Amino acid sequence: MGAGAFVETSGIKHYEGRVTPYVLMTCFVAAMGGLLFGYDLGITGGVTSMDEFLIKFFPRVYKKMKDETHNTSQYSLIASFFASAITRMMGRKTSMFLGGLFFLIGAILNGLAANVEMLIIGRLLLGFGVGFCNQSVPVYLSEMAPAKIRGALNIGFQMMITIGILAANLINYGTSKHKNGWRVSLGLGAVPAILLCLGSLFLGETPNSLIERGNHEKAKAMLKRIRGTENVDEEYQDLVDASEEASRVEHPWKNITQPEYRPQLTFVSFIPFFQQLTGINVIMFYAPVLFKILGFGDDASLMSSVISGGVNVVATLVSVFTVDKFGRRFLFLEGGLQMFICQVIIGILIALKFGVTGQGSFTKGEADLLLFFICAYVAAFAWSWGPLGWLVPSEICALEVRPAGQAINVAVNMFFTFMIAQVFLTMLCHLKFGLFFFFAGFVAIMTIFIAVLLPETKNVPIEEMNRVWKSHWFWTKYVPDHVVGGGNNKKVDP
Numbered sequence: 001m002g003a004g005a006f007v008e009t010s011g012i013k014h015y016e017g018r019v020t021p022y023v024l025m026t027c028f029v030a031a032m033g034g035l036l037f038g039y040d041l042g043i044t045g046g047v048t049s050m051d052e053f054l055i056k057f058f059p060r061v062y063k064k065m066k067d068e069t070h071n072t073s074q075y076s077l078i079a080s081f082f083a084s085a086i087t088r089m090m091g092r093k094t095s096m097f098l099g100g101l102f103f104l105i106g107a108i109l110n111g112l113a114a115n116v117e118m119l120i121i122g123r124l125l126l127g128f129g130v131g132f133c134n135q136s137v138p139v140y141l142s143e144m145a146p147a148k149i150r151g152a153l154n155i156g157f158q159m160m161i162t163i164g165i166l167a168a169n170l171i172n173y174g175t176s177k178h179k180n181g182w183r184v185s186l187g188l189g190a191v192p193a194i195l196l197c198l199g200s201l202f203l204g205e206t207p208n209s210l211i212e213r214g215n216h217e218k219a220k221a222m223l224k225r226i227r228g229t230e231n232v233d234e235e236y237q238d239l240v241d242a243s244e245e246a247s248r249v250e251h252p253w254k255n256i257t258q259p260e261y262r263p264q265l266t267f268v269s270f271i272p273f274f275q276q277l278t279g280i281n282v283i284m285f286y287a288p289v290l291f292k293i294l295g296f297g298d299d300a301s302l303m304s305s306v307i308s309g310g311v312n313v314v315a316t317l318v319s320v321f322t323v324d325k326f327g328r329r330f331l332f333l334e335g336g337l338q339m340f341i342c343q344v345i346i347g348i349l350i351a352l353k354f355g356v357t358g359q360g361s362f363t364k365g366e367a368d369l370l371l372f373f374i375c376a377y378v379a380a381f382a383w384s385w386g387p388l389g390w391l392v393p394s395e396i397c398a399l400e401v402r403p404a405g406q407a408i409n410v411a412v413n414m415f416f417t418f419m420i421a422q423v424f425l426t427m428l429c430h431l432k433f434g435l436f437f438f439f440a441g442f443v444a445i446m447t448i449f450i451a452v453l454l455p456e457t458k459n460v461p462i463e464e465m466n467r468v469w470k471s472h473w474f475w476t477k478y479v480p481d482h483v484v485g486g487g488n489n490k491k492v493d494p
Helices: 021-031 033-047 051-057 059-064 073-090 092-111 116-144 147-175 181-187 190-201 207-212 216-227 233-247 259-276 280-284 287-293 298-326 328-354 364-382 385-396 399-431 434-453 462-470
Strands: 005-007 013-015
Touching: 013 147, 021 033, 021 116, 021 147, 021 190, 021 216, 033 092, 033 116, 033 147, 033 190, 073 092, 073 116, 073 399, 092 116, 092 181, 092 190, 116 147, 116 207, 116 385, 116 399, 147 181, 147 298, 147 385, 207 216, 207 233, 216 233, 233 399, 233 462, 259 280, 259 385, 259 399, 259 434, 280 364, 280 399, 298 328, 298 364, 298 385, 328 364, 328 385, 328 434, 364 385, 385 399, 385 462, 399 434
Parallel strands: none
Antiparallel strands: 005 013
């Protein structure tokens, strides 16, 4: 074994290095891409419950009290495929900068919108901004972070999402009673976009991306800087080997469908699918509408959203400190069990008060009890499926299929975010309290899925992840021996 790494009995390499202030700062700046996504998620639900906004742009919706406004999810889905190519060819930081720029222009157009056309164009650009950031930021964080704290630094992205949601809820609460308050809410989206654009100009590119684009000397210098040691030869050589293998792949979208990438394809597809079917967007995206329906009143509905948003932030912070200690599987399984219990109880509480007629109301004590279980549910999501839904897909893919894998992750996430946004109110009207049992059923399925099929990935360097799949009882039959042999012996079908 050369200098710069040692091998445990499991065969997994652990590279030399320490956590440097530089890598912490770069990961913090990059994670601000999550602010865009979070702010957009939080602001939309509040703005679309403001009467003035609905009267101006959607008078029919206002009369029917039905929310059908455009959201960014379908646009983010499309953008993720473009962002995949740009992330690979031009680098992660370029993709982040473009995401911030798209979001900035979109926020300005929405804040100044004089007609529906301006609103839709603005939403289109916001969607592209979210798509580019969601594609590039998790990959950037996973590639820059040392393996031993990769989980914590990557969850910085989810932390910023939760902060964005909370900030949006607070802003909506403050602007909801003011004339043109919706313009302030939408226009302030420019603030996180400006922070990301400026910050990305000063970020260093990841060593993986630099090597991928032929800048080997810069890559080695960056690796020394982020690892805080001159002794990076072993890790550098592994990155070069991975890049050489990736360079022989002409069609990453074709390659990721091959049997040897079956574990990666499975999880980059099913994790975002299941993440949306936890029911979290029903709570967070439509919280103001949901609480209004439940009889909390206009002010209380927005304030309840702020409370649940605060829980979201604190619980995500819990995952930052536990994900690299207890592992991904523990948080997935504990969070799934807690979400299941809370959703069943919420469904029962609503069933007892509203029944199948949908008529009824909560006393203050009953409303507080409901809010407690909603917050317990949000907390469980925030330290499990919320952050891990971005972390795990970004860390499990080999370099040659990493952009394609992350694009699939974002596209599936956005597609089902969009679909749930379209059908939520219809499902609520037809299923009523049964909607929570519907999502509880999916939580049970996804928890079993994780328990059976996901191996532990904590503290494993991302270029060593194939060894994890090869040692798993189920996935070993898909992973050939040559993909864990190292060097250039790996066979790639272009």
